[in-house]
Amino acid sequence: MREKTTPTVPDPGARAKETADAPSTGARLLAAALLTRRQFTAGSIAATTAAASGLSLPGIGCGPADSPVTNADATLGFIVNGARVELGIDLRSSLLDVLREQLQLTGAKKGCDHGQCGACTVHLDGRRVASCLTAAVQADGREITTIEGLSASDGRLHPMQQAFIDHDALQCGYCTPGQIMAAVACVREGNAGSAEQIREYMSGNLCRCGAYTAIVAAIQQAAPEIEGT
Numbered sequence: 001m002r003e004k005t006t007p008t009v010p011d012p013g014a015r016a017k018e019t020a021d022a023p024s025t026g027a028r029l030l031a032a033a034l035l036t037r038r039q040f041t042a043g044s045i046a047a048t049t050a051a052a053s054g055l056s057l058p059g060i061g062c063g064p065a066d067s068p069v070t071n072a073d074a075t076l077g078f079i080v081n082g083a084r085v086e087l088g089i090d091l092r093s094s095l096l097d098v099l100r101e102q103l104q105l106t107g108a109k110k111g112c113d114h115g116q117c118g119a120c121t122v123h124l125d126g127r128r129v130a131s132c133l134t135a136a137v138q139a140d141g142r143e144i145t146t147i148e149g150l151s152a153s154d155g156r157l158h159p160m161q162q163a164f165i166d167h168d169a170l171q172c173g174y175c176t177p178g179q180i181m182a183a184v185a186c187v188r189e190g191n192a193g194s195a196e197q198i199r200e201y202m203s204g205n206l207c208r209c210g211a212y213t214a215i216v217a218a219i220q221q222a223a224p225e226i227e228g229t
């Protein structure tokens, strides 16, 4: 049997087709026809904000989640975006798969699934991690923040989200949730002192569209506000 190969560089277009959360080609063409890219970006970020407000997060505060896992090996408890979650998992699951497939938090993207692209970046106890390389059991009893939980409870965007909009720091947007989560961590770690330092400490997050210049500018805009909080 031929071994299945995994591309080391994510193909946002192909991945978008593979993921259940991605809109169909027709829907994307329609959206493109109706919206400017800036409007589309704001809408996408607002959508993840709505999810963060707990409108559709199974299992939150109501015991075991309505999980598609049929062979759960263990029941784990997390704090996800400020809400307590308890759910059964297959012990082989990555944190990324649990977030996306069991909790329907599809902001974190599966790019390479090998720790090479940063599309899956989330915060674990305030530190950025590649959730594709993090076993879900490692998160037991810990606090997870995803892009859906970054905005304020009243819906206001996080300064980093707003800065990405202000600088058009994306094209296809596939890498953007991971870029934003890594960017917030980069600032909090004290590694956003210069454009060179930002590039160095954001080097684990790849952007196939090459929006790097705008991403650095967005981080420089948001850094003072985040540092002041």
Ligand code: FES
Pocket: 109, 110, 111, 112, 113, 114, 115, 116, 117, 118, 119, 120, 121, 130, 131, 132, 133
């Ligand atoms: S999906 Fe590429 S680093 Fe996790």
Ligand code: FES
Pocket: 012, 169, 170, 171, 172, 173, 174, 175, 176, 206, 207, 208, 209, 210, 211
């Ligand atoms: S991969 Fe398209 S915006 Fe980064």
